[in-house]
Amino acid sequence: MRRLSYLASLTPLETWRLVRRRLPILRNGPAWTADELLSSSKHSRGIRFAELLLRQEAIVRQYMPWEPLDFTDRRVVEIGCGPLAGFGPLAIFCGAKSFESAEPEWDPVLFSSKPVADRYLRVFHADLVSLYGPRMDFEAFRSALDDRMSIHRAGFERAPIEGPIDIVLSQSCLEHVFPLDATIDKLATIQTAQTRFLHLVDFGNHYPTGNSFDGLYEQPSADYIARRGKAINMLRAPDVAKLFASRGIPARLIASRIVGDSYAGTIHPWWRERHDDTALFTQLALIVGPVT
Numbered sequence: 350m351r352r353l354s355y356l357a358s359l360t361p362l363e364t365w366r367l368v369r370r371r372l373p374i375l376r377n378g379p380a381w382t383a384d385e386l387l388s389s390s391k392h393s394r395g396i397r398f399a400e401l402l403l404r405q406e407a408i409v410r411q412y413m414p415w416e417p418l419d420f421t422d423r424r425v426v427e428i429g430c431g432p433l434a435g436f437g438p439l440a441i442f443c444g445a446k447s448f449e450s451a452e453p454e455w456d457p458v459l460f461s462s463k464p465v466a467d468r469y470l471r472v473f474h475a476d477l478v479s480l481y482g483p484r485m486d487f488e489a490f491r492s493a494l495d496d497r498m499s500i501h502r503a504g505f506e507r508a509p510i511e512g513p514i515d516i517v518l519s520q521s522c523l524e525h526v527f528p529l530d531a532t533i534d535k536l537a538t539i540q541t542a543q544t545r546f547l548h549l550v551d552f553g554n555h556y557p558t559g560n561s562f563d564g565l566y567e568q569p570s571a572d573y574i575a576r577r578g579k580a581i582n583m584l585r586a587p588d589v590a591k592l593f594a595s596r597g598i599p600a601r602l603i604a605s606r607i608v609g610d611s612y613a614g615t616i617h618p619w620w621r622e623r624h625d626d627t628a629l630f631t632q633l634a635l636i637v638g639p640v641t
């Protein structure tokens with residue numbers, strides 16, 4: 350019922366976006382438009398990447414020694430940066446030598462367009478100046494983005510990104526990658542023991558339901574994916590941590606949001622045989638390293 354009333358509250362444009370994301374046949378369909386992105390409360394706020402980083406680093410510091418990421422002269426990679434270059438503008442503003450990403454939905458024409466420059470990058474730049482100081486003016490910022498950012502329209506596993514990389518980031522991306530193994534294989538080839546990495550993974554159902562796991566655990570993982578399409582890969586936090594370990598990347602798993610109490614569904618034995626409640630109800634987790 351809750352999901353129905355949510356769907357009824359959407360504008361036609363929002364409904365179209367949702368349908369497009371959920372139906373595999375349409376997922377590689379129509380590209381993002383500037384209007385769509387700039388009217389989205391999520392996508393239109395570039396400074397959210399700084400806020401996310403500040404919050405996530407503060408959480409990590411509660412569990413392990415962690416100096417704030419210093420982008421100065423670093424080679425930075427982001428997996429799945431999204432249509433507006435994700436952490437890229439922040440990393441470049443803070444002095445990164447290069448920012449590389451692989452993003453299947455990347456559209457360089459859209460990113461270089463006037464609406465994106467005027468309504469996204471200008472505001473993002475002003476917010477970066479407030480937060481980190483006047484490191485470069487807007488024109489220098491634009492040309493640094495042109496010179497030092499390279500984003501491939503491809504899955505990360507296939508992208509021509511080579512190591513060694515100093516910093517690797519991803520934000521709500523690893524749960525969408527099919528299959529994740531190939532991406533972790535690629536990470537293993539470009540990371541060194543010194544590479545600092547921070548991945549935020551959202552293990553919820555990605556719907557605004559009462560509990561973030563509503564609908565997920567009533568059937569085995571493969572049945573959910575068969576019904577809903579390849580939107581989320583259904584790996585749980587320990588599965589992802591094990592994948593990193595299996596590829597020789599020691600990582601710390603930090604559960605940063607656990608929400609089980611309001612879950613009212615029946616958990617299928619398939620899940621019970623594989624995971625305990627902590628794993629099942631970890632909605633947000635950070636995968637962090639290096640672990641020394």
Ligand SMILES: C[S@@+](CC[C@H](N)C(=O)[O-])C[C@H]1O[C@@H](n2cnc3c(N)ncnc32)[C@H](O)[C@@H]1O
Binds near residue numbers: 431435452505521
């Ligand atoms: C929820 S969005 C997050 C985008 C961005 N990180 C953000 O926080 O706004 C997930 C992104 O992962 C990307 N993605 C899916 N599979 C991928 C893959 N194999 N390699 C790189 N990116 C991928 C999608 O295109 C999408 O932009």
